[in-house]
Amino acid sequence: MAKRTLKKRRQKPVTSPYCKPSTSRIHQQGLFASKRIPADTEIIPYVGEKVSKKEGDRRAIDLADAREGTGDASVYMFILDDNYDIDGNVPHNTARLINHSCDPNCEAQIIDDEIWIVALRDIAKGAELTFDYGFDLEHFEDHPCRCGSDLCVGYIVAREYWPDLEEKLAAKKSAQAAKKKKKKKTATRKKKQAAKKAKAPTAKKATKKSAKSRKKAASKPVRKKPAKKTKSPATKKAVKATKKAVKASKKKKKTPARSKTRPKANKKKARPKSKKRSR
Numbered sequence: 001m002a003k004r005t006l007k008k009r010r011q012k013p014v015t016s017p018y019c020k021p022s023t024s025r026i027h028q029q030g031l032f033a034s035k036r037i038p039a040d041t042e043i044i045p046y047v048g049e050k051v052s053k054k055e056g057d058r059r060a061i062d063l064a065d066a067r068e069g070t071g072d073a074s075v076y077m078f079i080l081d082d083n084y085d086i087d088g089n090v091p092h093n094t095a096r097l098i099n100h101s102c103d104p105n106c107e108a109q110i111i112d113d114e115i116w117i118v119a120l121r122d123i124a125k126g127a128e129l130t131f132d133y134g135f136d137l138e139h140f141e142d143h144p145c146r147c148g149s150d151l152c153v154g155y156i157v158a159r160e161y162w163p164d165l166e167e168k169l170a171a172k173k174s175a176q177a178a179k180k181k182k183k184k185k186t187a188t189r190k191k192k193q194a195a196k197k198a199k200a201p202t203a204k205k206a207t208k209k210s211a212k213s214r215k216k217a218a219s220k221p222v223r224k225k226p227a228k229k230t231k232s233p234a235t236k237k238a239v240k241a242t243k244k245a246v247k248a249s250k251k252k253k254k255t256p257a258r259s260k261t262r263p264k265a266n267k268k269k270a271r272p273k274s275k276k277r278s279r
C-alpha cells in the first residue's frame with residue numbers, strides 16, 4: 001500500500017501546451033492560458049483515480065466534511081459513468097487547480113471515457129481557466145465566490161440553482177433587516193432606562209454595572225454580516241444573463257463539432273459529484 005502511494009506521488013504532473021499553473025486572484029493556484037485557446041479546444045485531461053460509485057460517494061462526503069467551515073471548495077470527484085467516479089485529488093492532476101467562476105470559460109466533458117477540460121469560448125492568452133463547480137445550494141454560505149466576473153452571485157453555486165439562491169438571499173436579507181430594527185428599538189429603550197437610572201445619585205454603582213452588562217448584551221447578538229452579501233442585488237440581472245447564456249450555449253452546441261485530432265464518440269458534459277451528506 002505504501003509503495004503504491006509512493007508510486008502515485010512520483011507520477012509526473014499532467015501538462016498541456018495550452019495552459020500552465022500560476023498564482024490566482026480567485027483562489028490560491030490556478031491554471032492560465034499559455035496561448036490563445038480557440039473555442040472547443042480540449043485543453044487538458046482531468047485525471048485521477050477511477051473508483052466505484054460507492055467509494056466515490058464515501059470520498060465525496062469525507063471531502064465535504066473535511067472542508068466544512070474552511071471555505072475550501074475544491075472539487076475533485078467527478079461522475080464518469082453509471083459505474084465509476086474519478087477522484088482527481090492526486091498531485092499529478094494539474095486540472096484540479098482550475099478555479100470556479102460564475103462565468104466560466106471552460107467546462108468538463110466526458111470524451112471517450114476520459115474527462116477533459118474544454119474551452120467554451122475563445123480564451124485569450126494569460127486568462128485564467130475556470131469551470132462551474134456545479135455545487136448545489138446546501139451549505140452555500142461555506143463557499144463564497146471570488147471569481148470577480150460581472151455575473152458573480154457571491155457564492156459557488158451551480159447556475160441551475162441561481163434563482164433559488166436569489167430567493168434565499170432575499171429572504172435572509174429581509175429577516176436580518178427586521179432583526180436589526182428590533183434590536184435598535186431595544187437598545188434605545190435600554191439606553192433611556194439607563195439614563196433614567198444614572199440620574200439617581202444613589203444608583204451610581206448599579207448603573208456602572210448595568211452599563212457593563214448592557215454593553216455585553218448589545219455586542220453579543222450583533223450578527224457578523226459577511227461582506228460578500230453586497231453582491232446579491234446583482235443576482236437578478238445575473239440570472240437573466242445566465243438564461244441568455246444557457247440558451248446561447250444550447251444553440252451553440254447544436255452546431256457540429258469541428259474536426260479534431262481526437263475521436264469524439266461519447267461526448268457529454270462531465271458533472272462534478274454532488275456532495276450531499278446523508279445526515
Ligand SMILES: [Zn+2]
Nearest residue numbers: 102145147152
Ligand atoms: Zn462568482
